[in-house]
Amino acid sequence: MSRVECRISDVGLRHAVLGLLDDEPGSGYDLLKRFQQAMGNIWHATQSQLYGELGKLETAELIEVTSEGPRGRKEYAITAAGREELRRWLVDEKPAMTPRNESLLRVYFLGAAGRDRAREYLTWLGEVAQARERGLTELDESIDWGEGDTYLYGRLVLEWGRRFTAMQRGWADWAVAQVNPSV
Amino acid sequence: MSRVECRISDVGLRHAVLGLLDDEPGSGYDLLKRFQQAMGNIWHATQSQLYGELGKLETAELIEVTSEGPRGRKEYAITAAGREELRRWLVDEKPAMTPRNESLLRVYFLGAAGRDRAREYLTWLGEVAQARERGLTELDESIDWGEGDTYLYGRLVLEWGRRFTAMQRGWADWAVAQVNPSV
DNA sequence: TATGACATGTAACTAGTTACATGATTCA
DNA sequence: TGAATCATGTAACTAGTTACATGTCATA
Numbered sequence A, B: 001m002s003r004v005e006c007r008i009s010d011v012g013l014r015h016a017v018l019g020l021l022d023d024e025p026g027s028g029y030d031l032l033k034r035f036q037q038a039m040g041n042i043w044h045a046t047q048s049q050l051y052g053e054l055g056k057l058e059t060a061e062l063i064e065v066t067s068e069g070p071r072g073r074k075e076y077a078i079t080a081a082g083r084e085e086l087r088r089w090l091v092d093e094k095p096a097m098t099p100r101n102e103s104l105l106r107v108y109f110l111g112a113a114g115r116d117r118a119r120e121y122l123t124w125l126g127e128v129a130q131a132r133e134r135g136l137t138e139l140d141e142s143i144d145w146g147e148g149d150t151y152l153y154g155r156l157v158l159e160w161g162r163r164f165t166a167m168q169r170g171w172a173d174w175a176v177a178q179v180n181p182s183v
Numbered sequence C: 001t002a003t004g005a006c007a008t009g010t011a012a013c014t015a016g017t018t019a020c021a022t023g024a025t026t027c028a
Numbered sequence D: 001t002g003a004a005t006c007a008t009g010t011a012a013c014t015a016g017t018t019a020c021a022t023g024t025c026a027t028a
Helices: A012-023 A028-037 A047-059 A080-092 A102-108 A115-142 A152-179 B012-023 B028-037 B047-059 B080-092 B102-108 B115-142 B152-179
Strands: A063-068 A074-078 B063-068 B074-078
Touching: A012 A028, A012 A047, A012 A063, A012 A074, A012 A080, A012 B102, A028 A047, A047 A063, A047 A074, A074 A080, A080 B115, A102 A115, A102 B012, A102 B152, A115 A152, A115 B080, A152 B102, A152 B152, B012 B028, B012 B047, B012 B063, B012 B074, B012 B080, B028 B047, B047 B063, B047 B074, B074 B080, B102 B115, B115 B152
Parallel strands: none
Antiparallel strands: A063 A074, B063 B074
């Protein structure tokens, strides 16, 4: 009855920011780089979206400015309320999993482009997958994972990426052969 | 110089609608069902978004109303210009492939939820994948693919779904074991 | 006659993108 | 001193979601 609930929308970016800041405080600029690197295969954010979200999260007191540096740099850290919200999202909220796969959408309609273009596209998809696979393997080898479980979940995600790209490459090879059946 | 170019934004839904109508004319209601069925694992659209898009595509003369039925039903078909736009999208435009994977985003931050919840979540991901895998296999068996290449690209997409869900299931099993290492 | 499937639409919102705009600091 | 990097922000837009609103037709 008297409980006032601050409703936070179930959006990826918001919780991605909370998660990254939970891991380690940082500025908008820092986070942008972390999005490009660590989250590159998982979630995308533009600079403009990030700064907007940081503002909203600060207003909602889920994060706070912990220090200000040169060039107007503001370092944010997650608050107790933010940590609670992150936990709530992970525990209580059912993942949305809205499918939105442009690569496959194109495959579905490839008939309208002709066989040559279809093969070309599928070949390209395989190449992209292979390149990403190589990138992930290099990333894996470049990281000192240490002993314990410090990077446990990061490793799970990396392994997922590896399996995904391997799958995609294998499928693309097979698909190209399907479109070009020894005719 | 004098060339007037009708700029159509590079959005999934628009081209998904064109592709579906290229395949076979239909009403908004028809398309909504086709989105849920054929496109279920590839692209999501709400009813409201669909009708809006149909209106815009009609204004742009990429589709047209070919007949009106009972209950205000309007059947749309793709026009020559629409077919050309579909081809252009497939041939000229580079896929965006903006990553946005909520499942994996959660895995990345699972440390904030505790091991029990982590195992629970990963197990659930595996189960969802397995169920989808079964669904796709059933779908495959229920379809009369005929002889030739009529359903070539549809089969490629279905096979992708099968490989993807199999990968996800295998990964989830492995991941659960990683979080619960015989301690 | 009432239920369920068919069928279309609008309003208000949230999320995400693109382009612009500004300025500080470091270092070659 | 000029280029690269660091650093933040706004305005105008497009895309997508949720909730509402309306009405028809078949059939049990």
